[in-house]
Amino acid sequence: xxxxxxxxxxxxQPGGSLRLSCxxxxxxxxxxxxxxxxxxxxxxxxxxxxxxxxxxxxHYADSVKGRFTISRDNSNNALYLQMNSLRAEDTAVYxxxxxADSGSYYNDYIDYWGQGTLxxxxx
Amino acid sequence: xxxxxxxxxxxxxxxxxxxxxxxxSSSNIGAHYDVHWYQQLPGTAPKLLIFxxxxxxxxxxxxxxxxxxxxxxxxxxTGLQAEDEADYYCQSYDSSLSGSWVFGxxxxxxxx
Numbered sequence: 001x002x003x004x005x006x007x008x009x010x011x012x013q014p015g016g017s018l019r020l021s022c023x024x025x026x027x028x029x030x031x032x033x034x035x036x037x038x039x040x041x042x043x044x045x046x047x048x049x050x051x052x053x054x055x056x057x058x059h060y061a062d063s064v065k066g067r068f069t070i071s072r073d074n075s076n077n078a079l080y081l082q083m084n085s086l087r088a089e090d091t092a093v094y095x096x097x098x099x100a101d102s103g104s105y106y107n108d109y110i111d112y113w114g115q116g117t118l119x120x121x122x123x
Numbered sequence: 124x125x126x127x128x129x130x131x132x133x134x135x136x137x138x139x140x141x142x143x144x145x146x147x148s149s150s151n152i153g154a155h156y157d158v159h160w161y162q163q164l165p166g167t168a169p170k171l172l173i174f175x176x177x178x179x180x181x182x183x184x185x186x187x188x189x190x191x192x193x194x195x196x197x198x199x200x201t202g203l204q205a206e207d208e209a210d211y212y213c214q215s216y217d218s219s220l221s222g223s224w225v226f227g228x229x230x231x232x233x234x235x
Contacts, residue, residue: 047226
């Protein structure tokens with residue numbers, strides 16, 4: 001059974017930093033691309049970032065580029081999101097996601113989601 | 124404002140058929156990128172419903188179907204059931220945004 005368990009969320013002030021973690025199990029981690037998707041309270045889904053199988057290729061939404069860094073540790077089946085210079089608009093539930101390989105990054109999709117971790121940015 | 128446009132809400136009575144549209148442009152759906160659909164039940168994480176425009180993962184009932192034409196895609200639910208009440212999101216890729224996947228704004232389905 002595929003499991004994705006996020007941790008690291010919390011309440012912090014604007015300008016602060018936070019590192020989210022995602023522990024994965026139940027699938028071939030080092031053969032799977034991964035992603036972070038967030039959902040602000042009462043709002044829709046927003047893709048945040050994606051990372052390739054070996055971690056060499058990363059992508060970011062314009063809204064977080066330069067502030068967030070995605071990384072992975074294939075030896076520990078872990079995905080991370082380092083979030084710096086946090087803003088109120090970053091308040092959201094952050095989902096860790098396993099990406100299904102369609103053969104093309106442009107047509108990839110998420111086949112499994114974690115339960116999410118809440119990040120609240122407020123003074 | 125989402126790059127992919129969905130109606131905020133749709134509704135139908137049990138047993139009826141409903142359609143949820145997802146309208147894009149020449150830089151996403153119209154550029155032949157696949158459309159995928161997710162279902163989010165209240166208080167839970169999203170779940171994959173349709174991938175590659177028309178394909179259902181194992182375990183998804185055949186009451187759910189997807190299609191794509193031009194710059195739009197549609198999710199059709201037939202034989203509506205109470206447990207289908209959820210938020211539905213389309214997702215694709217947009218070439219005008221660097222490296223970016225995009226989601227529709229979501230559609231709330233109410234079963235009357």
